[in-house]
Amino acid sequence: MDKLQLIKQAIMNEVEGYEFYRLAAEGAKNPSTAGTFLTLAKEEEKHAEWLRTYLDETMGKEALFELAILPAPPSPEIFRWDKIEEEDVQRAMTVFSVGMQMEKASFEFYEKGAEQFSDDPKLKELFLILARWEKAHYEQFLKAYNELKEDFWAEQGFSRF
Numbered sequence: 447m448d449k450l451q452l453i454k455q456a457i458m459n460e461v462e463g464y465e466f467y468r469l470a471a472e473g474a475k476n477p478s479t480a481g482t483f484l485t486l487a488k489e490e491e492k493h494a495e496w497l498r499t500y501l502d503e504t505m506g507k508e509a510l511f512e513l514a515i516l517p518a519p520p521s522p523e524i525f526r527w528d529k530i531e532e533e534d535v536q537r538a539m540t541v542f543s544v545g546m547q548m549e550k551a552s553f554e555f556y557e558k559g560a561e562q563f564s565d566d567p568k569l570k571e572l573f574l575i576l577a578r579w580e581k582a583h584y585e586q587f588l589k590a591y592n593e594l595k596e597d598f599w600a601e602q603g604f605s606r607f
Contacts, residue, residue: 449569452559453497456576459555460494463487463548470541479538486545486583493576500572539598542591549584553577 464487471483556577560570 449563449566452562453501453569456555456559456573457494457497459552460490460497463490463552464494466544466548470545473537483541489579489583493579496572496576500569504566504568536598539591539594542587542594545587546584546591549580549587553580553584556580 467483467487467490471480471487474480474483553576556573560573560577563569563573
């Protein structure tokens with residue numbers, strides 16, 4: 447994958463993450479939960495902006511034009527709409543489960559991208575920063591998911607042996 451295609455894929459991943467978290471916030475009944483998802487949405491939006499700034503500063507306006515005319519990469523399908531549930535704990539578990547998948551796919555994408563373009567120190571550093579952010583999000587989701595799992599088991603009458 448060439449550099450422009452890699453950056454285009456990265457921007458698409460970030461936009462998809464933004465939309466997922468925004469929709470999760472809209473569906474959240476608890477204002478605190480909604481606020482958390484909106485914060486994550488804003489972070490994903492910021493990541494996309496960093497990538498656009500990198501293009502503008504290092505490759506110029508021509509790169510932005512080239513980026514616009516390149517065919518869109520296929521969606522990574524980091525999340526699927528049919529996984530969203532309606533029940534509170536089940537819905538929250540689903541959102542966190544999907545979030546974990548998204549964030550894991552994202553940090554792996556950025557780590558591989560940093561290796562692929564090690565000849566561009568600025569892009570490599572940007573991708574490593576993004577990988578660290580996405581990995582931190584993954585770890586936060588994993589922790590929340592494990593806590594929710596306990597609530598779910600309790601609601602279902604399951605007991606841990």
